[in-house]
Amino acid sequence: MPDIAGATPRIARAGYKDWGRCDLTFVELSAGTTVAGVTTRNVCCSSEVELCRENLKGGKARALVVNAGNSNAFTGYRGRDAVEAITAKVATHLGCAQSEIFVSSTGVIGVPLPKDKAEVGLDRVFKTDPCTWEAAAHTIGTTDTFAKGAMASAMVDGRKVHLVGIIKGSGMIAPDMATMLGYIFTDAAVDAPFLQQLLSASNQSSFSCITVDSDTSTSDTVLAFATGKAGNAILRSLEDAGASAFASALNDVCRQLAQLVVRDGEGAQKFIEISVTGAISDDSARRVGLAIANSPLVKTAIAGEDANWGRVVMAVGKAGEHADRDKLSISFGAVTVARDGLPVDGYDETPVAAHLKGENINIGVDLGLGDGRATVWTCDLTHGYISINADYRS
Amino acid sequence: MPDIAGATPRIARAGYKDWGRCDLTFVELSAGTTVAGVTTRNVCCSSEVELCRENLKGGKARALVVNAGNSNAFTGYRGRDAVEAITAKVATHLGCAQSEIFVSSTGVIGVPLPKDKAEVGLDRVFKTDPCTWEAAAHTIGTTDTFAKGAMASAMVDGRKVHLVGIIKGSGMIAPDMATMLGYIFTDAAVDAPFLQQLLSASNQSSFSCITVDSDTSTSDTVLAFATGKAGNAILRSLEDAGASAFASALNDVCRQLAQLVVRDGEGAQKFIEISVTGAISDDSARRVGLAIANSPLVKTAIAGEDANWGRVVMAVGKAGEHADRDKLSISFGAVTVARDGLPVDGYDETPVAAHLKGENINIGVDLGLGDGRATVWTCDLTHGYISINADYRS
Numbered sequence: 001m002p003d004i005a006g007a008t009p010r011i012a013r014a015g016y017k018d019w020g021r022c023d024l025t026f027v028e029l030s031a032g033t034t035v036a037g038v039t040t041r042n043v044c045c046s047s048e049v050e051l052c053r054e055n056l057k058g059g060k061a062r063a064l065v066v067n068a069g070n071s072n073a074f075t076g077y078r079g080r081d082a083v084e085a086i087t088a089k090v091a092t093h094l095g096c097a098q099s100e101i102f103v104s105s106t107g108v109i110g111v112p113l114p115k116d117k118a119e120v121g122l123d124r125v126f127k128t129d130p131c132t133w134e135a136a137a138h139t140i141g142t143t144d145t146f147a148k149g150a151m152a153s154a155m156v157d158g159r160k161v162h163l164v165g166i167i168k169g170s171g172m173i174a175p176d177m178a179t180m181l182g183y184i185f186t187d188a189a190v191d192a193p194f195l196q197q198l199l200s201a202s203n204q205s206s207f208s209c210i211t212v213d214s215d216t217s218t219s220d221t222v223l224a225f226a227t228g229k230a231g232n233a234i235l236r237s238l239e240d241a242g243a244s245a246f247a248s249a250l251n252d253v254c255r256q257l258a259q260l261v262v263r264d265g266e267g268a269q270k271f272i273e274i275s276v277t278g279a280i281s282d283d284s285a286r287r288v289g290l291a292i293a294n295s296p297l298v299k300t301a302i303a304g305e306d307a308n309w310g311r312v313v314m315a316v317g318k319a320g321e322h323a324d325r326d327k328l329s330i331s332f333g334a335v336t337v338a339r340d341g342l343p344v345d346g347y348d349e350t351p352v353a354a355h356l357k358g359e360n361i362n363i364g365v366d367l368g369l370g371d372g373r374a375t376v377w378t379c380d381l382t383h384g385y386i387s388i389n390a391d392y393r394s
Numbered sequence: 395m396p397d398i399a400g401a402t403p404r405i406a407r408a409g410y411k412d413w414g415r416c417d418l419t420f421v422e423l424s425a426g427t428t429v430a431g432v433t434t435r436n437v438c439c440s441s442e443v444e445l446c447r448e449n450l451k452g453g454k455a456r457a458l459v460v461n462a463g464n465s466n467a468f469t470g471y472r473g474r475d476a477v478e479a480i481t482a483k484v485a486t487h488l489g490c491a492q493s494e495i496f497v498s499s500t501g502v503i504g505v506p507l508p509k510d511k512a513e514v515g516l517d518r519v520f521k522t523d524p525c526t527w528e529a530a531a532h533t534i535g536t537t538d539t540f541a542k543g544a545m546a547s548a549m550v551d552g553r554k555v556h557l558v559g560i561i562k563g564s565g566m567i568a569p570d571m572a573t574m575l576g577y578i579f580t581d582a583a584v585d586a587p588f589l590q591q592l593l594s595a596s597n598q599s600s601f602s603c604i605t606v607d608s609d610t611s612t613s614d615t616v617l618a619f620a621t622g623k624a625g626n627a628i629l630r631s632l633e634d635a636g637a638s639a640f641a642s643a644l645n646d647v648c649r650q651l652a653q654l655v656v657r658d659g660e661g662a663q664k665f666i667e668i669s670v671t672g673a674i675s676d677d678s679a680r681r682v683g684l685a686i687a688n689s690p691l692v693k694t695a696i697a698g699e700d701a702n703w704g705r706v707v708m709a710v711g712k713a714g715e716h717a718d719r720d721k722l723s724i725s726f727g728a729v730t731v732a733r734d735g736l737p738v739d740g741y742d743e744t745p746v747a748a749h750l751k752g753e754n755i756n757i758g759v760d761l762g763l764g765d766g767r768a769t770v771w772t773c774d775l776t777h778g779y780i781s782i783n784a785d786y787r788s
Contacts, residue, residue, distance in 0.1 A: 044711030044719040074707045074719065076736040109704025110737050213690045296607045296690070296775075297783055304784030310503025313468045317438030325438040325468065342470040343504050381690075382784075386777050389691055390698030 001133040001151045001164045006030035006227025007185040009136040010128050014121025016069035016107065016114065024121035025066040025139045027185070028094070033227045035061035035102065036196035038203050040220040046073035047080040048103050051087070052221055055099045059192025061225050062096040064183060065122075066140045067105040068168075070113050078112035085115045089122050104221050106168060106181050107142050137166035140181060143388065144168050145264055150256030152249035154188075156242030157232035161188035163249050167257040169220070169264075182207070182222040182257050188246055189228035190235040198247050199224045199254075206254035209286060209376040211293045212265035213385070224250070262377045267384025270302055272361045272377065279372030284321045288365065289376035291319035299381035305356040307349070309337050316365060327368030332356065340368075395527040395545045395558045400424035400621025401579040403530040404522050408515025410463035410501065410508065418515035419460040419533045421579070422488070427621045429455035429496065430590035432597045434614040440467035441474040442497050445481070446615055449493045453586025455619055456490040458577060459516075460534045461499040462562075464507050472506035479509045483516050498615050500562060500575050501536050531560035534575060537782065538562050539658055544650030546643035548582075550636030551626035555582035557643050561651040563614070563658075576601070576616040576651050582640055583622035584629040592641050593618045593648075600648035603680060603770040605687045606659040607779070618644070656771045661778025664696055666755045666771065673766030678715045683770035685713035686757065693775035699750040701743070703731050710759060721762030726750065734762075 007029055011022040037056045039049050055061075065086055072079045087101040105113055137147035151164045167182035190198075199222070207222060228234070235243045263271050274292050279285035292298055295315040301308035309330045316323050326341035333355030337347050355361065361380075401423055405416040431450045433443050449455075459480055466473045481495040499507055531541035545558045561576035584592075593616070601616060622628070629637045657665050668686050673679035686692055689709040695702035703724045710717050720735035727749030731741050749755065755774075 041714075042708065042711035044707045044717065044722070071704075074704060074722075074732070074735065074737075076720065076734075078736075109707060110732070296779070300780055300783035303780065306784070310465075310468060313438050313503060314436065317436035320435075323438065326470065328438070328468075338468070338504065340470075341468065342472075343468075381780065383777050383780050385690070386694055386697065386775065386780060389694035390700070390776075 001149050002162050004162055004164055004185045004227065005187045005229030006033060007225060008130045009133060010125050011131050011135055011139040012121050012125035012128055014067065014117045016067060016117055019069070022139045023068040024118070024125055025136050026122070026125040027064040027136065027183070029061050029063055029225055030227050030229060031062065033061045033225050034059055034190060034192040034195055035223060035225050036192060036199040037221060037223040038200060038207070044074060046071060046105065047075070047083045048072060048105050049221060051083055052102055052104070052223070055102060058099050060100050061102055062094050062100040063090050063102070064223065064225070065090060065101065065103045066181065067103070067113060067118065068140055068142055069107040070105055070111055071107045071109050072105040072113040073109045075110065075112040082113040082115045082118060086118050086122065089119060093126055102223055104181055106140070133164050133166055140166060141168040143266065148257065148260040148264065150253045150260065152252045154242065154245035154249040156188055156230070156235065156246050159230050159232045161186060161230040161232060161246065163253050165253040165257045167261060169261040181220060184222070184224040184250070184253055186224070186226050187228070187230040188226050188235065189230065189232050190226040190246065194236050195224055195226055198250050202251045202254040205251070206258040209289070209374065210258045210262050211290055211376070211378050212262060212268070259377055262379050265379035266388045267382040267386070268379030269382055269384070270359055270361050270380040272302055272363065272379060273375060274363045274365070274378070275373070275375045276365045276367065277373045278367040278369055279374070280322045280370040281372040282374055283372070285372040285374035286376065288316055288319045288321050288323070288367065289374050291315045292363065292365065293376050293378035296381055299378065302356070302361055303380035303382045305353070307332050307337060307352045307356060312363060312365065313338070322369060323367055324369065329366040329368065331364035333362055395543050396556050398556055398558055398579045398621065399581045399623030400427060401619060402524045403527060404519050405525050405529055405533040406515050406519035406522055408461065408511045410461060410511055413463070416533045417462040418512070418519055419530050420516070420519040421458040421530065421577070423455050423457055423619055424621050424623060425456065427455045427619050428453055428584060428586040428589055429617060429619050430586060430593040431615060431617040432594060432601070438468060440465060440499065441469070441477045442466060442499050443615060445477055446496055446498070446617070449496060452493050454494050455496055456488050456494040457484050457496070458617065458619070459484060459495065459497045460575070461497070461507060461512065462534055462536055463501040464499055464505055465501045465503050466499040466507040467503045469504065469506040476507040476509045476512060480512050480516065483513060487520055496617055498575055500534070527558050527560055534560060535562040537660065542651065542654040542658065544647045544654065546646045548636065548639035548643040550582055550624070550629065550640050553624050553626045555580060555624040555626060555640065557647050559647040559651045561655060563655040575614060578616070578618040578644070578647055580618070580620050581622070581624040582620050582629065583624065583626050584620040584640065588630050589618055589620055592644050596645045596648040599645070600652040603683070603768065604652045604656050605684055605770070605772050606656060653771055656773050659773035660782045661776040661780070662773030663776055663778070664753055664755050664774040666696055666757065666773060667769060668757045668759070668772070669767070669769045670759045670761065671767045672761040672763055673768070674716045674764040675766040676768055677766070679766040679768035680770065682710055682713045682715050682717070682759065682761065683768050685709045686759065687770050687772035690775055693772065696750070696755055697774035697776045699747070701726050701731060701746045701750060706757060706759065707732070716763060717761055718763065723760040723762065725758035727756055
């Protein structure tokens with residue numbers, strides 16, 4: 001992934017857990033960097049999320065700190081103390097306001113983040129050399145099995161601007177409005193309100209369209225930082241030249257990052273894309289898609305490579321959305337298996353079986369009611385998910 | 395389980411699947427029997443459910459027919475034809491109206507119920523000897539691993555009245571308003587509107603408080619039949635003598651039946667009772683309880699005998715209900731592990747670990763906001779669930 005002028009990642013070992021790996025990521029941002037963000041709707045959110053929300057009001061950022069191995073969620077005033085110690089120390093180091101420092105933590109819930117370890121980690125990271133985005137992506141991970149990043153570029157105001165994104169997540173994934181620990185960096189100049197508008201829109205068709213297990217994390221956050229070092233005229237609205245190209249590049253990065261989380265879903269063996277059409281609205285289509293994507297019976301059928309479309313019908317019916325059993329059509333891969341509320345007589349099972357043996361599964365649902373459409377992504381539910389989560393110690 | 399005067403069960407083999415067992419259950423009801431019912435909210439419901447809803451308006455029943463091995467859901471006009479053939483044949487046999495015959499089917503979705511097999515099965519069952527409730531409970535089951543029944547009695551108008559209930563279900567269990575294939579028979583005399591009122595109320599604290607996998611069946615139905623053969627003065631309202639005793643006995647049977655479904659949850663190794671107190675309303679408490687009960691991460695933690703209360707916090711937070719992180723208390727068994735939004739310092743892990751090793755797990759959540767309370771029941775999520783559902787052919 002390319003360097004982003006004005007955004008410099010570094011990693012170090014704070015020792016939040018008894019492990020040898022780096023677990024603290026520090027990204028220094030040049031003066032003038034704008035920021036936007038979307039955060040979890042979980043009402044039991046962490047101090048980090050609360051502070052992010054407060055700091056987003058200012059729209060300015062000078063640094064991001066990500067702690068891995070301890071989520072600091074549900075830790076009361078001690079958790080808040082640790083976050084404030086971090087922002088104070090970084091602000092002193094950079095000579096900026098505490099409100100320009102953004103902190104995330106991920107890992108076990110309920111254990112206060114050890115302030116002393118954070119301070120040791122920061123002292124180390126301040127002195128270390130910059131690292132690659134790949135190394136940063138690896139360091140923010142916990143149960144992730146691979147480092148996740150994405151990139152895009154766009155022509156804005158005669159200049160090529162770059163975007164890179166890194167993300168972590170594989171379980172407790174069912175974003176409601178936002179979520180995921182994801183960070184996007186760009187050298188484009190974009191003012192904060194417009195960056196927020198674009199990020200919120202991208203989120204609707206990316207992070208809000210994935211689910212691994214229907215569980216919503218207490219810590220999840222997606223932040224976008226724009227350093228402005230590309231030197232383009234500041235983007236303030238969709239009317240500005242290059243704004244559409246930038247929006248499209250941002251969409252692209254968000255969708256790539258979101259899909260990477262599903263591909264690394266805990267125990268996942270298959271990546272499932274569910275396309276819903278013919279709903280009464282796009283929102284309704286998304287909710288139907290997520291009802292299918294969250295159904296344990298659909299997810300286990302796919303794990304078993306079984307074209308059990310009856311379970312898809314069941315999931316459509318329980319979604320609580322407008323649907324008419326007798327107008328419903330369902331396809332697996334390119335083959336329509338049910339149409340207008342009836343199984344298709346003698347459809348060819350061979351291509352369906354072949355499709356289900358692959359890694360990438362497409363399920364199509366047409367509700368036959370209107371023009372609403374949405375695509376959501378999930379993974380299958382396997383023995384691997386059970387093994388990972390029945391053994392992971394609280 | 396005791397005989398119920400006026401309700402006579404019989405079983406036979408229709409051969410809906412290629413198996414040697416009986417798969418058709420026929421319960422003849424004496425003239426004057428009243429009926430009440432609650433049915434699934436799944437909008438893709440079966441023809442059987444549609445017909446049940448129509449026939450419930452009449453409030454009178456002369457027979458129940460339950461087909462096992464084929465749910466007849468999502469089968470269009472052919473499915474409807476099969477159900478009407480059954481009601482016509484039974485009505486002719488008994489000399490009653492078709493609207494007094496109630497039919498349920500359970501099993502694979504999307505294959506029309508074979509009308510010829512149903513007719514052969516009915517011819518056989520009409521000629522067979524009555525059977526026990528245990529045999530009927532066994533015959534209505536599909537993936538169930540044991541036959542499920544419950545009983546109770548009450549003194550009404552100086553007479554002892556009896557109730558028996560049978561139920562099937564172990565997967566696709568997340569009732570929304572109603573559900574389950576369950577049948578309750580009583581010799582009490584209860585008029586149909588009052589029976590409906592009592593059944594709907596019982597349902598709220600029994601069938602609506604259980605979940606196995608968050609999936610809602612397309613076929614689920616609970617029906618209560620009152621033959622009146624006990625000879626008591628007809629119960630018409632809660633003011634009538636004995637009505638409270640009867641209501642309490644009905645509650646008791648519904649709760650027993652609901653819990654049996656969870657105990658037989660697919661792959662279940664542990665029975666989990668979740669008590670939520672301090673919510674802003676009983677409904678809110680129930681929704682918080684179900685969010686915990688449906689969380690794959692909570693259910694896998696219990697499977698792993700791990701007191702991972704952080705996952706309970708997460709589930710409370712994602713429920714979409716009023717909750718205040720800093721007022722939340724959580725207990726496992728008799729031990730409070732978190733209080734007022736903080737882990738309890740140095741709580742004794744020994745009794746918690748011992749509790750989690752048992753088969754019956756109690757999770758307590760106090761939201762600290764109001765007087766709303768609810769108890770819900772679920773089971774753990776294990777490798778067994780994956781094995782059963784990744785292999786079950788559509």
